[in-house]
Amino acid sequence: FDDRDGFIWFDGKLVPWREANVHVLTHALHYASSVFEGQRAYGGKIFKLTEHSTRLRRSAELIGFELPWSVAEIDAACEEVLAASGLKDAYMRPLAWRGSESMGVNPHGTKPHLAIACWHWGKYFPPEKAARGIRLDIAPWRRPAPYTAPTQSKASGLYMIASMSKAHADNRGFDDALMFDWRGQVAEATGANAFFIRDNVIHTPTPDCFLDGITRRTVIELAKKRGIEVQERAIWPEELESFQSFFLTGSAAEVTFVQSAGPWSFEVGALQQQLAKDYDDLVNGRQA
Numbered sequence: 223f224d225d226r227d228g229f230i231w232f233d234g235k236l237v238p239w240r241e242a243n244v245h246v247l248t249h250a251l252h253y254a255s256s257v258f259e260g261q262r263a264y265g266g267k268i269f270k271l272t273e274h275s276t277r278l279r280r281s282a283e284l285i286g287f288e289l290p291w292s293v294a295e296i297d298a299a300c301e302e303v304l305a306a307s308g309l310k311d312a313y314m315r316p317l318a319w320r321g322s323e324s325m326g327v328n329p330h331g332t333k334p335h336l337a338i339a340c341w342h343w344g345k346y347f348p349p350e351k352a353a354r355g356i357r358l359d360i361a362p363w364r365r366p367a368p369y370t371a372p373t374q375s376k377a378s379g380l381y382m383i384a385s386m387s388k389a390h391a392d393n394r395g396f397d398d399a400l401m402f403d404w405r406g407q408v409a410e411a412t413g414a415n416a417f418f419i420r421d422n423v424i425h426t427p428t429p430d431c432f433l434d435g436i437t438r439r440t441v442i443e444l445a446k447k448r449g450i451e452v453q454e455r456a457i458w459p460e461e462l463e464s465f466q467s468f469f470l471t472g473s474a475a476e477v478t479f480v481q482s483a484g485p486w487s488f489e490v491g492a493l494q495q496q497l498a499k500d501y502d503d504l505v506n507g508r509q510a
């Protein structure tokens with residue numbers, strides 16, 4: 223991914239894509255002292271940009287460092303790199319990390335850095351698969367307890383288990399994996415939140431050990447606007463067979479239907495199709 227034309231915003235300026243490098247003795251590379259964001263631009267407008275920039279700063283604070291850029295400055299930097307890319311529809315990846323100024327486990331003395339890249343990234347899951355619902359494996363790893371890791375931070379360290387679970391699912395011929403949490407409750411997929419539908423009521427796990435996604439909150443609002451009841455609560459695997467539909471939400475994944483998760487299967491129902499359309503209308507500015 224490093225050998226491309228284009229520009230990456232790096233600590234305050236746009237640098238050529240191939241020159242946006244860090245040293246091998248970067249603290250973040252050794253100790254996962256990094257956090258990131260993922261957001262999409264639609265028709266040249268970055269959806270919920272300020273929410274993403276705010277979460278980036280908050281994620282860094284939760285793992286112990288403060289970014290010297292304000293939310294407004296991060297917003298402006300995202301706009302700048304999007305404009306430089308010439309893209310209207312794009313995926314954007316801000317990344318903040320502790321640098322190579324010091325090598326001890328103690329991060330003292332390291333400097334915070336920020337880079338923002340943007341590129342064309344179509345659908346997260348192949349559209350032909352997503353139309354009838356993707357197939358989820360059950361992850362071999364569980365989301366850790368909030369007393370084990372700062373689970374509300376979009377911290378790179380938390381993506382070790384997500385990436386391993388995704389690779390495990392892929393090796394076994396699945397599209398993604400459903401992760402349970404340390405208690406055994408249903409948590410989320412490797413990069414998206416989970417929603418279930420039964421008799422036109424939406425059920426979604428309480429985000430107490432994983433991200434309360436920006437897309438998650440958006441979809442809850444869209445559902446409520448339609449008068450649909452949304453229950454946020456603990457969901458145990460035993461309940462999965464009683465749900466008719468299952469979908470995922472995420473900035474990259476948008477609204478993605480799920481056909482099966484481990485032994486449980488689901489249908490693509492009218493309500494989730496409606497919500498997917500509402501989301502698509504909203505991000506593309508077709509709705510107030």
Ligand code: PMP
Pocket residue numbers: 260384410411412413414415432433434435436437438471472473474
């Ligand atoms: N959970 C995980 C593990 C994720 O990586 C993401 C994507 N950021 C989400 C949930 C959904 O978050 P959002 O809707 O804010 O993109």
